[in-house]
Amino acid sequence: MPVGAPISVIVMAINGDARAVDAVASLRAQDVIIQIIVVNTGDGSLASTLTSHLDHIVLVESDALRLPGGTRNLGISQSTSGIVAFLAADCVAAPGWASRRLAAHAAGALAVASSLRPAPGKDGRVPLASWATYALLHPRRFPECPPDEMAAYGASYSRRLFDLHGLFREDLRVGEDTEFRHRITSSGSAPEWAPEVVTLHNYPATLKEALIDVFERGRNLHSWQLGATARPLLASLLRVASSWRIARRLKHCTLGETRRALDRAAPATLLLAFGYALGAIAAAVAHRQPDRPSNSV
Numbered sequence: 001m002p003v004g005a006p007i008s009v010i011v012m013a014i015n016g017d018a019r020a021v022d023a024v025a026s027l028r029a030q031d032v033i034i035q036i037i038v039v040n041t042g043d044g045s046l047a048s049t050l051t052s053h054l055d056h057i058v059l060v061e062s063d064a065l066r067l068p069g070g071t072r073n074l075g076i077s078q079s080t081s082g083i084v085a086f087l088a089a090d091c092v093a094a095p096g097w098a099s100r101r102l103a104a105h106a107a108g109a110l111a112v113a114s115s116l117r118p119a120p121g122k123d124g125r126v127p128l129a130s131w132a133t134y135a136l137l138h139p140r141r142f143p144e145c146p147p148d149e150m151a152a153y154g155a156s157y158s159r160r161l162f163d164l165h166g167l168f169r170e171d172l173r174v175g176e177d178t179e180f181r182h183r184i185t186s187s188g189s190a191p192e193w194a195p196e197v198v199t200l201h202n203y204p205a206t207l208k209e210a211l212i213d214v215f216e217r218g219r220n221l222h223s224w225q226l227g228a229t230a231r232p233l234l235a236s237l238l239r240v241a242s243s244w245r246i247a248r249r250l251k252h253c254t255l256g257e258t259r260r261a262l263d264r265a266a267p268a269t270l271l272l273a274f275g276y277a278l279g280a281i282a283a284a285v286a287h288r289q290p291d292r293p294s295n296s297v
Contacts, residue, residue, distance in 0.1 A: 005035040006083060007098055007156070010075030013089035014065060016044025019202065024053050026092035026200075032099045039075045041066040069168035069176035076167060085156035087199070092119060094198040101156050104194045110161055111184060111191035114154035115143040119200035129210040130203035131261045132268035135247040136214065136276065143195040144253040149246075152181055152191040154199050161189060175224045207268060211275045218279020226287070236280035244273040 009027055013020040020038055027036050036057040040046045042065035050059060058078050066074065076084055083105050087093060094117070104112040116138050118130040140151035155177065165183045168176045181191065204210040221239060225232035247269055251262040 005033045005081050006102055007032065007085060008035040008037060008075075008079035008081035008083070009085045009087055009093075009098070010072065010079065011036065011038045011087050011089060012068065012071045012075070013038065013040040013046060014071075015042040016040060016046050016049070017089040018046075018049050020046055020089040021049050021053070022092050023087050023089055024050060024057060026094075027087065027098070028053065028056060029095070030093060030098040031096065032102060034098055035079060035081050037075045037078050039071050039078075041071060041074075067170055067173055067176070069172055070170040072176070073167045073170060076162060079159075082159050083156055084159060084162075086154075088201075090202045092200045092202075094200055097197055097199065100194060100197045104192060104197070105156070105158065109192040109194075110158040110189045111152075111181075112156050112194045112197065113150065113152035113191040114141075114156075114197035114199055115145070115150075115195040116141040116154065116199050116201050117143070119202045121205060126261065127205045128261075128265050128268060129205060129207045131265035132207075132272055133203040133210045133213065134201070135251065135262055135265060135269045136243055136272050137217070138201075139243065139247040139250045142250055142254065143198060144255075144258075145195070145250055146253070147193045149250070150193045150195075152193065153177060154197075155181070155191045157184075173223055174220045207271070210268070210272055214272045214276040215279035215282070218276045218281075219283040220279075221276075222280040222283035222287070233280060233284040236284075237277055240273055240277045240280065243276075244270065 011020055011023045024036060024038060027034050037060065038046060038057055039060045041062045045061055047059060060074055060078055072086060083102065085101060101112050118126045118134045120126050140149055141153065161184050168180050172179060204213045222232055222236045225235045229235045251259060254262060
């Protein structure tokens with residue numbers, strides 16, 4: 001394990017997600033020393049999958065499945081660096097991911113938000129379904145997004161922020177990073193936008209997979225809105241519509257092949273928006289459905 005690494009990166013996995021091996025490999029390929037901590041909770045171990053990396057990482061596993069905040073906090077408890085970052089098992093770090101984060105922190109940022117691009121498949125190309133999902137879900141994390149419109153996610157943090165504000169909430173199914181961001185922003189420590197720090201996200205490769213994915217995200221979005229507003233379904237649908245409108249507008253900030261790919265994916269992006277909304281509606285119907293009395297005796 002690296003001693004005195006300037007940054008600790010926590011790879012978050014559940015149920016032995018084998019994609020964590022690519023996340024770890026991308027971190028080991030960075031141009032700075034990193035303390036890599038893999039936290040895997042739920043069924044299935046990653047020990048055999050990560051055999052070639054075990055001498056270079058800390059592997060923390062638990063049979064008890066944790067929500068994202070619990071996974072983050074378990075990793076933080078094992079970290080030793082002054083800067084702590086996170087990488088989901090279905091993502092990989094682009095070249096310069098760590099050194100550019102550190103540069104932003106060295107310039108004074110206590111929290112640094114990063115941008116996203118879809119990860120290419122094994123053939124080196126990004127599938128159309130991946131571009132469509134990316135456009136709908138994360139338009140405000142395009143590297144080209146104007147700073148005043150960016151979504152401050154994919155953040156790394158100075159350890160001082162955890163000392164001052166505590167850790168992530170462990171009872172939230174989604175939005176634990178949003179809740180933490182609100183806490184640190186209220187004290188003047190809002191994440192700074194570093195679009196040069198790029199995370200490559202593995203989005204669904206086929207339209208069928210993408211529709212299943214956004215439907216489930218719609219359900220989760222409604223669950224999050226339940227605790228945030230009195231009209232969760234309306235808030236969820238407005239969020240979906242806003243995402244689609246932002247995607248249409250912000251694609252005009254892109255150039256070259258990225259712009260052409262987003263244009264080709266536009267019809268699929270609209271279809272996925274309907275799927276996303278349908279997931280929220282399904283969750284709302286399920287939430288309102290009273291338990292039916294049993295006829296059994």
